[in-house]
Amino acid sequence: MFTPEMMKSVRKVEATRDERMRTEPRRMTAEEKDELLKAYHPDYRTEAFDEIKIGPNKGEKAPKELANLLHSNSRILGEDIDLTKIDYDTDVLIIGGGGAGASAAIEADEAGAKVMIVTKLRIGDANTMMAEGGIQAADKPNDSPVQHYLDAFGGGHFAARPELLRRLVMEAPDAIKWLNELGVMFDKDEDGDMVTTHGGGTSRKRMHACKDYSGAEIMRTVRDEVINRKIPVIEFTSAVELIKDTNGRAAGAVLLNMETGDYMVARAKTVIIATGGAGRMHYQNFPTSNHYGATADGLVMGYRAGAPLLYQDTIQYHPTGVAYPSQIFGALVTEKVRSLGAMLVNAEGEAFMHPLETRDVSAASIIRECSARGKGVTTPLGSGVWLDTPMIEKIGGAGTIEKRIPAMLRMYLNYGIDMRELPILVYPTLHYQNGGLEIGGDGFTKVIDNLLVAGEAVGGIHGRNRLMGNSLLDIIVFGRNAGKAAAAKAKDIELGALTLRHIEDYAKALAEAGLETNDVSPLLLPKYARHER
Amino acid sequence: MDNMVDVYFYGKRYSVPDSLTIMTAMEYAGYELKRGCGCRHGFCGACATIYRIKGKNELHTCLACQTQVQEGMCVASIPFFPTDKRTYKIEEIKPDKQIMMQLYPEIYSCIGCNACTKACTQGLDVMQYIAYAQRGDFKKCAELSFDCVGCGCCSVRCPAGISHPMVGLLARRLTGKYIAPKSRHLEDRVEEINHGEYDELIERIMQKPITEIEELYNTRDIEK
Numbered sequence: 001m002f003t004p005e006m007m008k009s010v011r012k013v014e015a016t017r018d019e020r021m022r023t024e025p026r027r028m029t030a031e032e033k034d035e036l037l038k039a040y041h042p043d044y045r046t047e048a049f050d051e052i053k054i055g056p057n058k059g060e061k062a063p064k065e066l067a068n069l070l071h072s073n074s075r076i077l078g079e080d081i082d083l084t085k086i087d088y089d090t091d092v093l094i095i096g097g098g099g100a101g102a103s104a105a106i107e108a109d110e111a112g113a114k115v116m117i118v119t120k121l122r123i124g125d126a127n128t129m130m131a132e133g134g135i136q137a138a139d140k141p142n143d144s145p146v147q148h149y150l151d152a153f154g155g156g157h158f159a160a161r162p163e164l165l166r167r168l169v170m171e172a173p174d175a176i177k178w179l180n181e182l183g184v185m186f187d188k189d190e191d192g193d194m195v196t197t198h199g200g201g202t203s204r205k206r207m208h209a210c211k212d213y214s215g216a217e218i219m220r221t222v223r224d225e226v227i228n229r230k231i232p233v234i235e236f237t238s239a240v241e242l243i244k245d246t247n248g249r250a251a252g253a254v255l256l257n258m259e260t261g262d263y264m265v266a267r268a269k270t271v272i273i274a275t276g277g278a279g280r281m282h283y284q285n286f287p288t289s290n291h292y293g294a295t296a297d298g299l300v301m302g303y304r305a306g307a308p309l310l311y312q313d314t315i316q317y318h319p320t321g322v323a324y325p326s327q328i329f330g331a332l333v334t335e336k337v338r339s340l341g342a343m344l345v346n347a348e349g350e351a352f353m354h355p356l357e358t359r360d361v362s363a364a365s366i367i368r369e370c371s372a373r374g375k376g377v378t379t380p381l382g383s384g385v386w387l388d389t390p391m392i393e394k395i396g397g398a399g400t401i402e403k404r405i406p407a408m409l410r411m412y413l414n415y416g417i418d419m420r421e422l423p424i425l426v427y428p429t430l431h432y433q434n435g436g437l438e439i440g441g442d443g444f445t446k447v448i449d450n451l452l453v454a455g456e457a458v459g460g461i462h463g464r465n466r467l468m469g470n471s472l473l474d475i476i477v478f479g480r481n482a483g484k485a486a487a488a489k490a491k492d493i494e495l496g497a498l499t500l501r502h503i504e505d506y507a508k509a510l511a512e513a514g515l516e517t518n519d520v521s522p523l524l525l526p527k528y529a530r531h532e533r
Numbered sequence: 534m535d536n537m538v539d540v541y542f543y544g545k546r547y548s549v550p551d552s553l554t555i556m557t558a559m560e561y562a563g564y565e566l567k568r569g570c571g572c573r574h575g576f577c578g579a580c581a582t583i584y585r586i587k588g589k590n591e592l593h594t595c596l597a598c599q600t601q602v603q604e605g606m607c608v609a610s611i612p613f614f615p616t617d618k619r620t621y622k623i624e625e626i627k628p629d630k631q632i633m634m635q636l637y638p639e640i641y642s643c644i645g646c647n648a649c650t651k652a653c654t655q656g657l658d659v660m661q662y663i664a665y666a667q668r669g670d671f672k673k674c675a676e677l678s679f680d681c682v683g684c685g686c687c688s689v690r691c692p693a694g695i696s697h698p699m700v701g702l703l704a705r706r707l708t709g710k711y712i713a714p715k716s717r718h719l720e721d722r723v724e725e726i727n728h729g730e731y732d733e734l735i736e737r738i739m740q741k742p743i744t745e746i747e748e749l750y751n752t753r754d755i756e757k
Contacts, residue, residue: 030751125571125579139722142756146734154750162739170735173722183623183706185675185713192714203755213680216576220683221709224702228620236567258567291572327554327601331574406680410655411575414599528557529565 001416002324006425009377012349013386013423020343021391025354033361040364040371042428043314043464048284054509056308056447063283066312069300071510072521074503075240076254079263083243083498086267088234090116091490092483093252093268095239095298098126099215099472100455101274102222103479104486105231113487115231118266120238120258120524121293124223127276127432127456128475130291131215132334132407133199134207135476136469137172140196143204145169152470155201155358156434156463159311163441164461168470168477175476176208184221185210187404197339199468200319201358207469212334212405215472237264238297238524241503242271242305242451246496250305250451254500258524267498269490270450272482273298274475277433277456280526283315286430287330297522298457302437304506307445310459311435316466319344319362321429323377323384325415330429333408335359335468337387340404341395345386345423346375352385360465363428370427377425384425393420434466435459443482450489454482538604541587555582555597555608568612575599578684578698581611581654594652594686614685617696621703628707630669637700640667642693649687649697655680659687659697666700672712674704 002010028036038044050067052060062070092108094101097119108115117123138148148169153160176194180186187195187209196205210217226233239253243265252267275298279290288294303309320333338344338355344362346352346369353365366385370376376383392400401409401420412419436459437445445451455475462470510517535550542559549558556570571579580597587605597610619636626632633640640663649659658677665674678701687697725731738746 030747121567121571122577122579125577130572130574130576137719139716139719141718144734145726145731146738147753149735149738150746150750150753153746154753158743158746158750166735166739170726170731173719173726177719177723180716180719181710183709185679185705185709186716188713188716190714192716193718194716198756203753205756211679213576216682217679217705220702221706224618224706225623227618228622230620289574291574291577292566292570326552327557328574328599407576410680411599415601525565525567527565528560529563530561531563 002422006377009347010422012347013345013388016349017388017391020351021394025343025351027354028357028361036364036368037360040368041360042284042317045284049313053513053515055303056306057312061313063281063313063315065281065283066278066296066299068519069296069521069523070303071515072517072519073507073510074304075256075520076263076500077503077507081254081263081265081500083265083500085265087264088116088266090114090266090268092270092272092486093118093266094272094274095253096274096276096455097123097233097235098274098276098455099128099219099222099475100479101272102219102226103476104272104274104454104483105226106222106229107480107483108487109229109231111484111487113490117226117231117233118237118239118253118255119233119235122235123226123233124219125291125293126219127290127294128215128472129219130289130332131472132212132332133336133339134209134214134469135176135472136199136202136206136467137176137208137473138169138204138206139173139176139194140204140206143206145172147204148172148206151202152462152467155467156465159463161460164439167441167481168461168474171477172473175473175480178480179218179221179476182221182225184217187211197336198356199335199339200356200362201467207339209336212336212407218472239301240522241500242301243267243498243500244305244502246499249449251495251498267495269493269495270452270486272452272454272486273302273437273457274454274479275457279430283430286317286428287321288430289318289321289330289332290430293525295523295526296433297524298453299436300522302445302451302453305448305502307448307451308438309435310438311464312459314434314464315430316359316432316434317363317428318431319359319366319428320387320426323382323425323427324379326381327415328411329381331411332429332431333387333424333426334405336405337389337392337408340392340400342391343388345388347377348375358465358467366428379425382427384427386423387426388423389419390421390423432456432466432471434462434464443478443485450493452482452486454478538602540602541607543609544607549602551602553602555595555600555602556580558602569597569610573598576682578682581614581684581686582608583611584608594654596654596684611685611689614689616685616688616699618699623706623710628671628711633666633669636703639693639695640700643695644693646692648690648692652686652690654684654686655682657681662701663695663697666704671704671707674701675708678704
């Protein structure tokens with residue numbers, strides 16, 4: 001329950017509710033948004049970034065924690081790994097068991113390739129599982145892929161790679177159809193029309209959802225399909241470095257059994273990095289909405305093998321993470337809460353912004369409200385603003401919350417807060433890595449043959465900010481594409497001898513740059529255990 | 534300063550702040566989690582956990598990431614449960630009663646003890662959705678089981694050996710694919726794209742100079 005001080009502020013929120021419901025807050029102009037972002041978005045805090053000292057992005061900025069991973073030693077440096085002893089031999093090796101990896105596996109299998117997934121936790125332990133609000137696709141008569149392109153391109157500050165964004169929007173309706181035919185239960189009306197809503201920065205209602213378990217419904221369906229197809233999934237087994245062949249092409253990975261600590265060798269004709277995001281790096285000490293394993297492993301492995309990053313300096317802070325209570329601090333409060341009508345309201349009961357600005361703008365606006373403007377609500381862990389959830393029931397009728405966002409209702413009821421009656425407290429949470437490994441329109445990295453990347457590990461699909469619902473979409477579109485492309489490419493490959501020479505070369509480059517460290521990467525799991533001594 | 538409570542992980546006593554969840558309390562105690570920890574936000578079902586309060590008889594099931602510690606909690610996590618998933622080809626099966634009989638015949642051995650429902654960490658009416666599955670009412674089974682995170686606590690407690698999450702999953706896939714009405718607007722749009730109806734339009738916007746796209750973006754109309 002809320003503290004008495006918080007309840008005083010709740011009364012102010014309640015007092016202004018009827019009046020606020022009669023007026024739609026103004027949207028910011030392009031100039032206002034630019035100024036706001038520069039002053040308050042965490043991406044603009046220069047002290048939170050370091051220069052990358054070696055490798056293809058040398059001289060560019062990255063969050064300090066990511067730069068540190070790139071400047072760390074390989075886990076297998078000095079380990080005696082016998083590359084002639086092959087533990088797994090496959091056509092397509094998929095690293096990562098989230099939505100992108102599972103989609104890739106299904107399509108590669110469909111194309112007749114021998115495919116396997118390795119994942120450091122379980123298949124489905126992934127950010128996909130936790131995506132709540134929905135998935136975009138321009139499939140309504142008043143919409144078009146071109147409109148979707150415009151929304152995403154503008155929302156991403158005109159920085160998306162056009163060839164990637166084109167694929168995202170043009171293949172979106174087919175992605176929804178594919179999922180539906182696998183058995184994903186989208187919210188539909190009795191005639192079969194998809195129930196769609198807005199997300200921040202959309203100009204058409206194109207957010208498809210499965211209540212607020214959208215990602216979970218998609219993930220459990222594609223996971224079930226992977227298992228039905230008997231595709232090997234090696235769980236609790238992390239890839240720790242890519243292996244190349246003597247021609248410099250991707251040719252597999254060194255694997256680590258997370259439980260026994262043993263290393264193994266997987267040889268593959270094509271490799272897909274689908275390792276997801278980096279929320280558990282806690283950039284700038286933000287809490288995160290991400291799953292336990294989101295530690296940028298794929299970015300580190302790819303970079304060490306020579307693949308460049310793109311937009312590694314742009315991070316998405318989801319505007320509405322849980323600010324209170326502490327037990328769920330940083331957990332995601334889906335944007336769908338605002339799609340359904342809830343406003344962002346400060347401690348004084350004022351709607352300080354339009355609730356459906358893009359995520360970067362909304363996050364910066366909340367940070368401004370809680371800092372410079374001094375109109376945040378104080379909490380034990382910091383501050384937050386109100387998300388006026390009782391409005392949803394007023395707009396949509398009693399029962400709307402239970403029907404459309406049951407996960408949110410359940411999460412708060414666990415701690416005695418009924419969001420149908422009371423507003424909830426939110427503050428930005430580290431949510432998504434906008435940047436990642438650079439790929440071409442075909443899904444392959446541009447510099448390492450036979451290496452593909454899909455999902456959150458890719459940079460450039462969304463530009464410098466991502467719209468709600470475009471990530472669930474990208475893992476399906478680019479996951480499927482990677483699976484098909486990897487299977488096709490694998491047909492004509494004769495591998496040379498395997499080598500880890502690039503690991504030694506990277507170590508030399510670190511030494512030459514004067515970077516001496518005892519840290520190793522990829523991190524694999526965050527270090528949360530408290531050890532008293 | 535936090536209030537401290539005594540809890541027991543696998544029978545061993547630790548003093549932990551009472552504001553923590555079971556999962557963060559284990560980390561506070563020094564556990565480096567590998568199994569039994571996934572999304573940490575109540576969506577993946579990795580952290581199925583059983584506990585008793587010392588001195589009390591009742592056995593509880595929960596998700597470690599969504600449950601606050603209490604004094605005297607004796608906790609054991611279930612790092613893995615051998616759920617019995619049957620495989621099938623979704624394209625080849627039909628949404629009739631026969632398919633449940635073939636794939637999950639043990640649901641007809643349900644003795645109605647309702648232990649599954651009591652064990653559900655999501656508060657779902659598990660026994661009822663199994664009853665719908667028995668009758669071949671897959672739509673109702675799908676709806677009632679929709680919020681399942683697959684933690685498996687129901688199956689752990691089932692005397693009939695039913696893998697409830699897998700039954701719900703099959704019912705949902707059948708419903709999503711075969712029972713729910715088709716979306717005409719979706720099929721139409723996929724057809725249009727396949728016929729190349731947007732190829733030229735998308736090329737045109739991709740070729741525009743940034744200043745022109747900025748103008749288009751900043752002045753676009755937004756559906757009410």
